[in-house]
Amino acid sequence: MFTRLILVFLLLATLARAQLALEDSRIETTANPGVWKFTWQGQAGRTYFIQNSSDLQIWATLPVIEIGSGQRIEYGFTTNSPRFFFRLRFSDLPSASVFTADFDGDGVSNWVEIQQGLDPFKADTDGDGMPDGYELAMGLNPLINDSASDLDGDGVRNDEDARPNSLGVGLLSINIQLPAHGSTLQ
Numbered sequence: 584m585f586t587r588l589i590l591v592f593l594l595l596a597t598l599a600r601a602q603l604a605l606e607d608s609r610i611e612t613t614a615n616p617g618v619w620k621f622t623w624q625g626q627a628g629r630t631y632f633i634q635n636s637s638d639l640q641i642w643a644t645l646p647v648i649e650i651g652s653g654q655r656i657e658y659g660f661t662t663n664s665p666r667f668f669f670r671l672r673f674s675d676l677p678s679a680s681v682f683t684a685d686f687d688g689d690g691v692s693n694w695v696e697i698q699q700g701l702d703p704f705k706a707d708t709d710g711d712g713m714p715d716g717y718e719l720a721m722g723l724n725p726l727i728n729d730s731a732s733d734l735d736g737d738g739v740r741n742d743e744d745a746r747p748n749s750l751g752v753g754l755l756s757i758n759i760q761l762p763a764h765g766s767t768l769q
Contacts, residue, residue: 606631606671613659621658621669625651630681632672632693632703633658639668644697648681672704690716701725712742722748 608623625631629651634642649656651673678684682694689696689706696703696715706714711728718725723734723741730742741747 606673608669608671610669617661617663619660619662621660623656623671625649625654625656627651627653628675628677630674630676630678630686631656632697634670634672636668636670637664637666642670643700644672644703646697648693648697650681674704687715689714691719699725721746 606623606626608621611620611622612618613620621633623631631649631651633645633647633649635645636642645658647658649658674686676684676686678686683692685692687696687702687704687706691699691701693703695701696708699715699719701708701715708715708725709718709728711730713723713725713730715725717723718729721734721741723729730740732741733739733744734741734747735744735750737744737750739747
């Protein structure tokens, strides 16, 4: 059986909760052409997320969450692509349910983030200054930097608008009058 070792770069993660793992990971062929296995040694208490890339620049999280138990974990897949890369990201945060947990604290569960194509370890996937949960609740796109856009057309940027999906909210004007002689402003 032909075996390729996965090159997993051990980098300092941007968040202390998200880490890249080597975990004795391997990609192996199977008896069927185009069918592969990605395996690794799962450490007990560790929650694993699998990411793949075709260019080592853009990584997507696959719709898989695995919980380590001290046993070998296997993920099977098919591809005819000449270039494919996998890496593991993990969290050691304890959780009653890793699917409903929110490891990055953005108000969106790990599983929903994966289904939406978001990064479960990055509170602001698109880096526009607005957390993913806020963007989803306001009808914005957490995959596109839309901070400078104006979703509701009220003249206020999305990242400065209290309700970027509501025309009636966002334009706020306050008139402050200086107090008369001898009075105070409280």
